[in-house]
Amino acid sequence: MGMTFSGRVALVTGGAAGIGRATALAFAAEGVQVMVADLDAQAGERTVSLIREQGGEAEFIRCDVTRGPEVQAMVEATLQRFGRLDYAFNNAGIEIEKGRLAEGEESEFDAIMGVNVKGVWLCMKHQLPVMLAQGGGAIVNTASVAGLGAAPKMSIYAASKHAVIGLTKSAAIEYAKKGIRVNAVCPAVIDTDMFRRAYEADPRKAEFAAAMHPVGRIGKVEEIAAAVLYLCSDGAAFTTGHALAVDGGATAI
Template sequence: MSQLLSGQVALVTGAGAGIGRATALAFAREGLKVVVSDVDSASGEETVGLIRAAGGEATFICCNVTSDAEVKALVDGTVAAYGRLDYAFNNAGIEIEKGRLADGQEREFDAIMGVNVKGVWLCMKHQIPVMLAQGSGSIVNTASIAGLGAAPKMSIYSASKHAVVGLTKSAAIEYAKSNVRINAVCPAVIDTDMFRRACTSDPKKAEFAAAMHPVGRIGRVEEIAAAVIYLCSDNAAFTTGLALPVDGGATAI
């Protein structure tokens, strides 16, 4: 049992596809009310439709996480819709870098850092006061195994995920005595639409990706969702400041 309480409220950013969608659906299966957020309204509304079709309750709020005003409106809208915010999965992120550091472009740096770092910071900035006021809450941020080590030809992305780990750990300690827990998941290569598009241009990527994991395969979005549910649940009540690898053994090598 996950020990999430039916009727509680979860907010998921980047919930229009992939890990975000899988986690929104997982929260809904636990009986939670889910606020689905994404910069892409069509995909976000599709996630809401999937939740409702399965008998769950969900609302979509469009949000660009790089905008302070939009993130504030997202959190305020969540409270307005459901009265509280128990869990937040700050998952919105981008990955557009494909070359060595000296070949990088300033626009890539700004875009990656804007979504992956500023976006997580803004989300926590507005989520934490709500959780403090109600006396409890749990936040999970999406980092990456690229935030736990090196990621050649993805140096900016790696730096952004190291920053997410740093934000997570620092915030967790700041609020450790306030009954607000803050953790991160660090996925390896996961079977998402983004990954499949990459494999279309280079079929060998799928074989290489599988081989980099000692278990011999890439991960499934549902496996990351399960880790998020665990970190939010009372089963993880003594866990805060953790950057949890979900990586098929990749970081154990």
């Protein structure tokens, strides 16, 4: 697939756990230097420790992606530590809804849109000039299969992920001739801490989540990481503006 990553630098937001941690570890395993960003400093430092234990190079920075100065400082810290920015995985996100659209709270809307949409916009706002100055790069934003269709009882979350895909496609076209590729990865239900908290208390929900995927199981964080690395790789040099569903066939039905 043209996985020529040695000597490159990646920035991963939401890197303290789940898909973010798995992707940071996958980058490091390919020789990429990784800046791990998250609000959870303890878990983020744990990701860095895991990378160093496998012989990789990484640093952690605490960042609230809804705050422009913190995002700018995160990108600047990446440059100061590693000297460049080749790949950005804008993965920080939240999922807090519990009911139908009319039951939602304004505070939920603001929180979800703040992290999932404004956070991605701010990250790209500060990453793109760096990549322009160095002559290229690749960005992958975490959307969701909820951004490709409906998500009952998760309407705000679905709207936020539709917005992420809109940002992704628009940025991809704006920078297509500048050597910068921008894509989105769209996971279905993935085995993360968030999933376990939601479903382990009720095995029936776990069975339903598995059944919604034609392959008969939920996804693994490593499978999303592999998709992100592909989208960043030279093997995906002709791929930009794409929303890649990694969903066990869920959107094919």
